[in-house]
Amino acid sequence: MTNDDVPPLPSGFRLRADPGLAVLQDGRVLLGGAPYRLIRLSERAAPLVDGWLSGKPVGGGRAPGLLARRLVDAGMLHPVPDPVVGPVPEVTVVIPVRDRPVQLARCLAGLTAQDGRTRVLVVDDGSLEPAAVARVASAAGAELIRHRTNRGPAAARNTGLERASTELVAFVDSDCVPGPGWLSLLLPHFADPAVAAVAPRIVALDPGSSATGATGATGATGAARTTGTTRVASFIAAYEAEHSPLDMGPQESVVRPQAAVPYVPSAALVVRRAAVGAGFDADMRVGEDVDLVWRLAAGGHRVRYEPAATVRHEHRTRPRDWFSRRVDYGSSAAPLALRHPERLPAVSMSGWSALAWGLALARHPVAGAAVAAGSTAALAHKLSAWNDRPWPLATRLAGGGTLMAGELLGRTLLRAWLPLALPVAAAVPRLRLPLAAAAVAPAVLAYRRSGSGLGAVPWVTLKLLDDAAYGLGVWRGCLRERTAAPLRARLWWVSDDGVSARGRGPRLRRGGDTKGDAGRPAHP
Numbered sequence: 452m453t454n455d456d457v458p459p460l461p462s463g464f465r466l467r468a469d470p471g472l473a474v475l476q477d478g479r480v481l482l483g484g485a486p487y488r489l490i491r492l493s494e495r496a497a498p499l500v501d502g503w504l505s506g507k508p509v510g511g512g513r514a515p516g517l518l519a520r521r522l523v524d525a526g527m528l529h530p531v532p533d534p535v536v537g538p539v540p541e542v543t544v545v546i547p548v549r550d551r552p553v554q555l556a557r558c559l560a561g562l563t564a565q566d567g568r569t570r571v572l573v574v575d576d577g578s579l580e581p582a583a584v585a586r587v588a589s590a591a592g593a594e595l596i597r598h599r600t601n602r603g604p605a606a607a608r609n610t611g612l613e614r615a616s617t618e619l620v621a622f623v624d625s626d627c628v629p630g631p632g633w634l635s636l637l638l639p640h641f642a643d644p645a646v647a648a649v650a651p652r653i654v655a656l657d658p659g660s661s662a663t664g665a666t667g668a669t670g671a672t673g674a675a676r677t678t679g680t681t682r683v684a685s686f687i688a689a690y691e692a693e694h695s696p697l698d699m700g701p702q703e704s705v706v707r708p709q710a711a712v713p714y715v716p717s718a719a720l721v722v723r724r725a726a727v728g729a730g731f732d733a734d735m736r737v738g739e740d741v742d743l744v745w746r747l748a749a750g751g752h753r754v755r756y757e758p759a760a761t762v763r764h765e766h767r768t769r770p771r772d773w774f775s776r777r778v779d780y781g782s783s784a785a786p787l788a789l790r791h792p793e794r795l796p797a798v799s800m801s802g803w804s805a806l807a808w809g810l811a812l813a814r815h816p817v818a819g820a821a822v823a824a825g826s827t828a829a830l831a832h833k834l835s836a837w838n839d840r841p842w843p844l845a846t847r848l849a850g851g852g853t854l855m856a857g858e859l860l861g862r863t864l865l866r867a868w869l870p871l872a873l874p875v876a877a878a879v880p881r882l883r884l885p886l887a888a889a890a891v892a893p894a895v896l897a898y899r900r901s902g903s904g905l906g907a908v909p910w911v912t913l914k915l916l917d918d919a920a921y922g923l924g925v926w927r928g929c930l931r932e933r934t935a936a937p938l939r940a941r942l943w944w945v946s947d948d949g950v951s952a953r954g955r956g957p958r959l960r961r962g963g964d965t966k967g968d969a970g971r972p973a974h975p
Contacts, residue, residue, distance in 0.1 A: 457645050457751055459509075459516020464643070465531040466503040466519060469711075470702065472527050474504070480837055484525035485704075485711045487848070489837055503528065520645075524753070526711055529703045532639035540619060540638055541568040542721070545611030546593075547604045548625040549576045552583040554765065559591035561628040569621075569634075570594070572611045577601030605731035605739040608717065612730045621721045626765040628656060629719065636760035637721050647726035647752035648744065650706070650715035651760035652699065655692035684768040689905040690913045691766040691773075694897075696780060699756055706744055706754035708794050714741040715754065719762035726752050732790075738783025745791050774920050781866075781924020788936035795937050797867035801826070802942035804856035812885045823853050858896060861889040865918035867925055867938050891915065 472483040478497045481490045492500060499515055500522070509519045522528040544562055548555050555573065562571060571593040575584045577600045588595040596610055608622050619641060623629060630651075637649045697716045704712035717731070717740035726747065731739040744754050767773045788795040803826040810819035831845035838844055864872050864886065872890075876883045894914035895907075903910050925937050 457520060457753075459513050460519040460523060460530060461532070461643055462509050462511045462516065463533055464509050464519070465506060466509065466523070466528040467531050467703075468504055469527055469529060475838060481522070481527055482844075484527045486709050488525065489834075490522075490525070490527070491837060524705060526705055529705075530640070530643065530755070532642050534635070534639055540641075541570070541617045542619045542621050542634060542638070543611070543615035543617045544569050544571045544621045544623055545608055545615065546571065546573045546623050546625055547576055547607030547611070548573060548578070548584060549601060550578045550580055550584065551625050552580075552587045555584060555625045556587045556591070558623060558625050558627055558629075559587065559593060562623070563591060570615075570617065572596060572614055574598070574607040574611045576604065576607040603733060603736050604717075605735055606733040609730040609733060612724065612727070615724060618724055619721055620724050620727075622717055622719065623762070624718045624764070626656075627653075627718055628763045630761040630763060633719075633760040633762060634721070637757055640755050640757065641721075641723060643753065645751075645753045646723070646755055647747045648706075648715075648720055648722040648754045650699075650720050650754070650756050651762045652701070652756075652758035653695065653697040653716060653718050653764045654761050655688070655695065655698075656763040656765045680770070683770050686905065686909045686913060687768045687770065687773050688766065689903070690910060690917075691768065693901050693903050693905075694914070694917070695764070695766055697764055697766075699758070701758050703758055704756045706756050707748040708745060708791070712756045714744050715756055716740050717743070718764055726750075735783070735786060737779045738787050741783070741787055742790055745787075745794065749791075774916065777917055777920035778924040778927065781921035781926075782928035782931070784925045784937035785928030785932035785934050789932060789934055792936070793941070796941035797938050798859050798863045799941040799943075800856045800859060801852060802944040804853045805860065805940070805942055807853060808857045808860055812882070812889065814881065814885070823849065826853075857889075858893045861891075861893040862918060863940075864890045865915065866922045869919065869922050870926060894918070 469483055472481060474481060478501050479492050481492065481500070482488075484490075496518055499510075499518065503509065503519065509516055519528070523530055546555065546558060559571065559573075562569065571591070573584070573588040573593045573595050575581055575588075575595060575597040577598050578584050581597060585595055585597075594614075596614060598607065598610070604624075611622075612620055619638065621634065633651050637651060640646050640649045697718055699712045699715060702711065704710055706712050706715050720740070727743065730743070732742050733739075735742060747754055767776050784795055803822055807819040807822040807826075810816070810822065827845050827849040830849050831841040834841035834845055869890075872886055876886050891911070894911045897914055898907055898910045901910070929935055929937060
């Protein structure tokens, strides 16, 4: 399916405004979406959008359906399909697993409690103790497929995909437990023929439900070590419950590069079998889910994130396992950058914002403020053609974008540029304090936004370790793949023009291409 072949949004769908949408000039101008943009509506389109915001369905006709599709793709509106009436469509559930029989049993128990007709395929990906996995699968009435050697989770999912005969296939990792009615909340989105995949929100598994724990993992190595490991693990568990890279947050979204939700994890994902073809890239041990979603988007398909449906995940809490997994995530940046050129820069932002912060970092704050003021004036001039009061809006957008850019640059110091920043700090003493502040400030800001009950010191420490581990993985992947693409910055100096519903309107990028919390990367 190409973008030109995408059908209108179904007439029975209703639409919900994104929380960041601003409606200006008596409904004639929309401001929002991701990337942030301004759309001017024609005299015929404005009443339609007003009706949709009041709860009316999209309605018949190709033109309204295409307009609704466009606003949904822009991230300004979100589709609200009708619930499934009658029996839930049959779905094949594929569970890749390697050992972990206790977690597998818990996952299968959660699936059997769901409504609807499901066929469950357990794909044993080279377990060291296959008999234990076989017993658990048999007890739950699941079909078992076995790889004699370990081929990775992507290959295991593809094996299940090949065996599936239903139109819809759900992938669920063995360390997950689906929440009540998760499928009934995801499946209505497939009434839109353009939708190829829908993902639920991944949340932390209740500690009491965990099949393994830090204390049990330490064995009889001494009370002091057990107590210390357990305490660190409890900090990590609290941090993961609030800041897991698998949790894409509470806000629904279209999923694609540069969207509010740029990827979804394959820990739990429902796909349309005809759309995904051969499935995941079996050569990728991590990042295969990002690759699949981005290939679907490039092919003109739509992917939705539906946080009303939840799946609980047993996060890693042992310090070494947690840190190494973050390194693994970072190592996926290089192979993803090679498969999707220009999609994974170290940071993407306005060159003017980067220049303003660069001057401030070099201890020329007045010059930096002048650059920021100039970019605000340029934006106000552009907005004057679409808004009666451009200066307040320009100040809010440009100011917010500049602040966000500073936070992004600080995080990028740890997530990509630390090996470059350290020699600079060693060679230029007067830059040491500004660089240190730039690296720590984003973690402090993220903690304040989180509202965490965990103390500031452990939370900020874990956040810094999180970013540093990811950065270590980025460099490891770059060396392995012989590419520097994930280390480069992408700066733009002139905002693109986005086509509006009538004439043209400016696409107003903020400081960077990120999720709404200014803290989530464009890949896991």
